[in-house]
Amino acid sequence: MSKSFESVQVVRDGLKKVNYLADDGIASVVYLAQRLGKPILVEGPAGTGKTQLAKSVAEMLNARLIRLQCYEGLDESKALYEWNYKKQLLRIQADKSSDSWSEVHDDIFSSEFLLTRPLLEAISSTDPVVLLIDEVDRVEIETEALLLEILSEYQVSIPELGTITAKQIPMVFLTSNNTRELSEALKRRCLFLHIDYPDMDREKEIVLTKVEGITENLADQIARIVRSIRQLDLKKAPSVSETLDWARTLILLGIDHIDAQEAKDTLHILLKYQTDIAKAAKELSVDK
Amino acid sequence: MPVLDLMSGFIVELRNAGLPVSLTENLDAMEAVKEIPIEDRDAFKYALAATLVKSQNHWRAFETIFEVYFSLRGPEYSIAQDGKENDEMWREQQDLQMQGEGKGQSGGNMDGLTPEEIAQMLMNALMNGDQAMMKALAKQSVQRFAGMEPGRPVGGTYYLYRTLRNLDLDNMLDKLMEANKQQAAEELTNLEQRLEKDEFESRIEQFKQEVEAEIRRKLVADRGAEAMAKTLRKPLPEDVEFMHASRDEMQSLKKALQPLTRKLAARLARKRRHGRKGPLDFRNTVRHSLSYGGVPADPKFKYPRPAKPELMVVADISGSVAAFARFTLMLVYAIQGQFSKVRSFVFIDGIDEVTSYFKNTEDISDAIHRVNTEADVVWVDGHSDYGHAFEVFWERYGKDINSKTTILLLGDARNNYHATGSWVVKEMQKRGRHVYWLNPEPKSYWNTGDSVVGEYGSFTDGVYECRNLRQLEGFVEKLV
Numbered sequence: 001m002s003k004s005f006e007s008v009q010v011v012r013d014g015l016k017k018v019n020y021l022a023d024d025g026i027a028s029v030v031y032l033a034q035r036l037g038k039p040i041l042v043e044g045p046a047g048t049g050k051t052q053l054a055k056s057v058a059e060m061l062n063a064r065l066i067r068l069q070c071y072e073g074l075d076e077s078k079a080l081y082e083w084n085y086k087k088q089l090l091r092i093q094a095d096k097s098s099d100s101w102s103e104v105h106d107d108i109f110s111s112e113f114l115l116t117r118p119l120l121e122a123i124s125s126t127d128p129v130v131l132l133i134d135e136v137d138r139v140e141i142e143t144e145a146l147l148l149e150i151l152s153e154y155q156v157s158i159p160e161l162g163t164i165t166a167k168q169i170p171m172v173f174l175t176s177n178n179t180r181e182l183s184e185a186l187k188r189r190c191l192f193l194h195i196d197y198p199d200m201d202r203e204k205e206i207v208l209t210k211v212e213g214i215t216e217n218l219a220d221q222i223a224r225i226v227r228s229i230r231q232l233d234l235k236k237a238p239s240v241s242e243t244l245d246w247a248r249t250l251i252l253l254g255i256d257h258i259d260a261q262e263a264k265d266t267l268h269i270l271l272k273y274q275t276d277i278a279k280a281a282k283e284l285s286v287d288k
Numbered sequence: 289m290p291v292l293d294l295m296s297g298f299i300v301e302l303r304n305a306g307l308p309v310s311l312t313e314n315l316d317a318m319e320a321v322k323e324i325p326i327e328d329r330d331a332f333k334y335a336l337a338a339t340l341v342k343s344q345n346h347w348r349a350f351e352t353i354f355e356v357y358f359s360l361r362g363p364e365y366s367i368a369q370d371g372k373e374n375d376e377m378w379r380e381q382q383d384l385q386m387q388g389e390g391k392g393q394s395g396g397n398m399d400g401l402t403p404e405e406i407a408q409m410l411m412n413a414l415m416n417g418d419q420a421m422m423k424a425l426a427k428q429s430v431q432r433f434a435g436m437e438p439g440r441p442v443g444g445t446y447y448l449y450r451t452l453r454n455l456d457l458d459n460m461l462d463k464l465m466e467a468n469k470q471q472a473a474e475e476l477t478n479l480e481q482r483l484e485k486d487e488f489e490s491r492i493e494q495f496k497q498e499v500e501a502e503i504r505r506k507l508v509a510d511r512g513a514e515a516m517a518k519t520l521r522k523p524l525p526e527d528v529e530f531m532h533a534s535r536d537e538m539q540s541l542k543k544a545l546q547p548l549t550r551k552l553a554a555r556l557a558r559k560r561r562h563g564r565k566g567p568l569d570f571r572n573t574v575r576h577s578l579s580y581g582g583v584p585a586d587p588k589f590k591y592p593r594p595a596k597p598e599l600m601v602v603a604d605i606s607g608s609v610a611a612f613a614r615f616t617l618m619l620v621y622a623i624q625g626q627f628s629k630v631r632s633f634v635f636i637d638g639i640d641e642v643t644s645y646f647k648n649t650e651d652i653s654d655a656i657h658r659v660n661t662e663a664d665v666v667w668v669d670g671h672s673d674y675g676h677a678f679e680v681f682w683e684r685y686g687k688d689i690n691s692k693t694t695i696l697l698l699g700d701a702r703n704n705y706h707a708t709g710s711w712v713v714k715e716m717q718k719r720g721r722h723v724y725w726l727n728p729e730p731k732s733y734w735n736t737g738d739s740v741v742g743e744y745g746s747f748t749d750g751v752y753e754c755r756n757l758r759q760l761e762g763f764v765e766k767l768v
Contacts, residue, residue, distance in 0.1 A: 028324065028331040029338045032320055032323055032324065032335050036316070040338075044344075088579070089578055089581065089582075181551075187342040187343075190342075191338040192339075192342045194344045200490075227486060228483060228486045231486065259479065260477055260478060260479040284479055284482060
């Protein structure tokens with residue numbers, strides 16, 4: 001197991017070193033998760049850095065990131081493990097005559113014939129890993145149950161082999177876009193972290209660290225405009241990643257001070273719906 | 289008070305407020321508290337939240353209770369006027385601030401200042417975004433203007449109002465904008481003005497919260513955490529009644545609707561997935577036969593793809609359910625995205641189809657506005673007449689109901705003593721797949737006065753009380 005953090009501040013500084021600006025909430029919860037050995041369920045609007053958090057923590061800990069992308073129809077054989085049928089078959093046919101039945105039987109259900117999938121891999125790994133279970137709200141509620149054993153006990157039971165227990169407790173992140181309510185059982189096992197759009201100062205910091213060659217002044221202006229836009233009643237508010245895209249665009253265009261016209265011309269980078277763009281353009285240029 | 293004692297009271301209060309805190313979560317919180325010292329207040333708060341609050345909707349309730357239980361305590365927050373001590377406090381604050389800021393607005397005692405002067409200082413602080421000064425002023429104005437009396441069992445809204453009125457905060461924004469205009473060297477563009485305005489708004493909001501927190505701290509010091517938490521208790525978002533929801537609450541309801549309708553769609557579709565088996569799935573069978581050495585011992589079948597259900601929503605939008613109607617329309621809009629075939633109808637005493645209003649728009653408020661202004665729902669006098677509306681519905685659209693159609697009726701069934709026309713509902717049930725009725729009234733009011741929900745109910749597959757999100761969710765849950 002990787003060394004544990006000493007304090008919340010250490011987590012925050014560590015994340016900053018890998019270019020992830022954590023606020024109080026994020027840093028505290030990551031610290032706590034590692035201390036208590038519990039998974040973190042990260043929830044929030046799209047594009048606020050949920051997945052990035054897991055990646056950054058992995059980078060900070062120098063750990064391997066194992067990612068399980070969830071989708072509707074995900075099952076055991078894709079998430080946990082699968083028997084390598086073809087190899088088993090070959091084994092049986094290779095020496096049909098020689099072995100007695102019992103030997104073959106024991107043989108083909110050994111770990112040699114086991115294909116590990118992300119969850120099992122995270123558990124059986126000896127080097128430090130960070131497990132990211134992405135968009136967990138996409139799997140059906142029944143499939144969620146698959147995760148329960150691994151999340152609370154850090155073990156996987158395979159009927160033919162027995163129980164495989166984790167050699168070290170990995171950091172686990174689950175992300176959700178909240179398209180549906182997750183089950184109580186799952187929530188109970190996790191620490192809950194909601195990442196919302198950052199406040200203005202933090203957003204400015206993020207723009208400053210992530211976008212090269214940006215001036216303080218422009219970053220400030222960007223953060224303020226984005227905040228104003230988020231206050232409107234939009235179909236989809238601009239996310240942090242869209243803010244960054246916008247900042248990069250402005251740099252490429254050689255703009256160092258945004259006026260209403262330029263803002264209007266580049267709005268389509270921040271907003272993805274025509275109605276939203278029209279609304280924001282109106283609000284920003286025509287006055288209140 | 290030791291942390292553990294505080295914790296148990298805190299958790300009891302969370303449960304009282306309706307948050308589902310389980311035993312394991314409780315234990316987790318206790319573990320978490322050991323790891324993070326209470327002195328680091330923010331970290332402590334987030335640690336508790338991470339273990340106890342598992343839904344963003346509950347965050348606000350949690351925060352309020354946290355503020356009450358773990359607020360800063362001390363003699364300086366007592367309401368009783370102990371002039372001297374307060375003076376000292378205040379002076380200390382001032383000194384601190386002078387050191388920090390290096391300018392010192394008006395050394396010495398502030399008690400001699402008139403309210404106008406304080407308001408002026410506040411304006412300067414807001415103008416410059418001077419955090420420390422804003423905090424100090426919040427403290428001072430609560431002290432001066434709130435007129436708090438010890439022992440009064442109030443929640444603090446009144447004190448807040450009094451304080452803010454004395455500072456003339458309502459007009460502060462205009463004043464700030466005006467002053468800003470004069471200060472600026474050149475004419476501000478509209479964009480800049482707009483940004484400045486948003487900035488000032490957020491600072492004023494911050495100041496308001498500071499005042500509120502200050503009042504709360506004093507009230508807690510006066511009456512104790514338990515009593516205070518009780519007065520502040522508010523329904524959770526899922527318990528807010530549709531009929532009496534405020535604007536803000538409506539907003540959060542809107543957000544919660546989306547996942548719910550997806551679930552509704554899934555539930556209605558799922559019924560078809562089970563039971564019937566389809567033709568042999570050759571590929572899958574061969575795949576599985578490998579584990580039996582090529583013998584297809586475990587045949588696999590194709591399951592029929594569940595057809596997307598068809599839905600008809602018929603909603604009452606008359607005055608008696610006006611607040612619910614707005615919610616209903618939001619629900620209809622959200623549902624429309626989930627089902628392949630949804631037709632929506634609204635009625636008062638006439639009935640009109642409004643499907644197209646929702647279809648070609650991305651803006652729900654626009655759609656609702658169109659429904660309210662353009663839909664032809666008034667037949668005679670604009671008072672609910674379910675009987676007539678249903679009869680017209682049957683005449684015009686009845687033939688479109690088939691065995692795949694689920695019909696959702698929304699309304700309070702207050703029929704103004706007209707003929708009920710319940711035979712229509714009976715026919716709907718005969719021809720359609722399911723008929724459900726959602727009633728926004730409390731169950732105890734059903735079938736009293738001119739409510740005839742019972743008569744309709746006997747022909748439906750179920751009448752459900754639907755006053756808040758929790759009940760709506762319960763309805764969706766029951767559909768299995």
